[in-house]
Amino acid sequence: MTIRYTNTVSAVYLLVCLFFTSASSRSFIRQYTDDFNTNMQQESGERANPIQGEVHYLHKHQEISSRNNELSASNTVKGLRDRPPSSYSLKMESFNTLLKSTTERYESRPFSAAGYNWTLVVYPNGNKNDNGAGFLSLYVTIDNSTLSPHQEVYVDLRFYVFNRNEKKYFTIQDTDGWRFSFFKTMWGFSQVIPVSTFKESRNGYLYDGDHCEFGVDVTIPSVFQTSELFSVADKFQISRFTWTIRGFSTLLGDTYYSDVFSVGGRNWNIQVNPSGRASGEGKALSMYLILNANEKFRPYEKIYVRAKLRLVNQRNRFNNIERQLDNWFNGPGYGDAFGWGSHEFISLSDLKDSSKGFLVNDMLVAQVDIEAVSSTKYFPN
């Protein structure tokens, strides 16, 4: 018997679709002529001596490097966490000096993460060119010397600001990734914390006088390589199987199986134990819907089945005995639930009383309506 299902109601889980919307389409690069001039003037004046060691102050940067706030505000996630940054930590012991200086931004030494070199950039008074005036701004830049002009690097960023009161890190991140490229080398948040909040020592960001700590996680998320697709079919051309057992009283064995029948892409049998098994042994007829023994399960595969299993009343069709099945079938070694039904489908005394209508002329009619069967596809196979 060949049975096809005509429609599939898909309840899809665990298939994650990642849509990489272009971050660059949401951002825009602008030159701010006024700021540019201001910076140029500052630079042409007397320049401060660079701090010796691993750090250096850098100059102007004209890019808009945070996302357009209106578009992505709902994608920004802020919170507190215990664990320190995983990629880089930048501690500062004289932040106020920096705040009061004309330094626009502080850039860390390069650090290596996720196969690239990066720097962490802090704008103590905010990146004015990126709508960050009055806020602390945090960014990372990628070292583009090893990038080819058409290469894009899709990155998850999480920035940290230590809060001493909470003894936790304030974190800010975006649910979407950031697209770094040869030409777009800096991304981050222009409005991390208002400078006024940050500066107020009772808020815990500036502590022990003048100390603070920033950090960042730079991770390049990989796209899943394995997945599964779960679906449930519930429309079948033929969903009913009827098994007429003649000469019931001559069945002396323990277990009898119907012919195999196929619904929802699986082969099934009805199993009957005329004298009962398990709790029904000796007092009831047991009946089950079982997956055919030749059905193959993948490791961990489960099949959801909804079905009505019934004994047909041959005198009055309104008096059928019916069990609703709503069960998961498992393969050998993963639960071994390859059949579901009832140990005590009908008591032997009711069965043998032919006036009840279940055993008439030594004939028994078992029937199943399969209502839904799930299937799971695994990738790779």
Ligand SMILES: *[C@@H]1O[C@H](CO)[C@@H](O)[C@H](O)[C@H]1NC(C)=O
């Ligand atoms: C990172 O920087 C180091 C030191 O400058 C350099 O040797 C290395 O090649 C860089 N790596 C990448 C991936 O750019």
Ligand SMILES: *[C@@H]1O[C@H](CO)[C@@H](O)[C@H](O)[C@H]1NC(C)=O
């Ligand atoms: C990235 O490459 C461009 C083009 O060569 C260059 O102008 C720019 O300075 C580089 N950016 C950084 C942050 O090094």
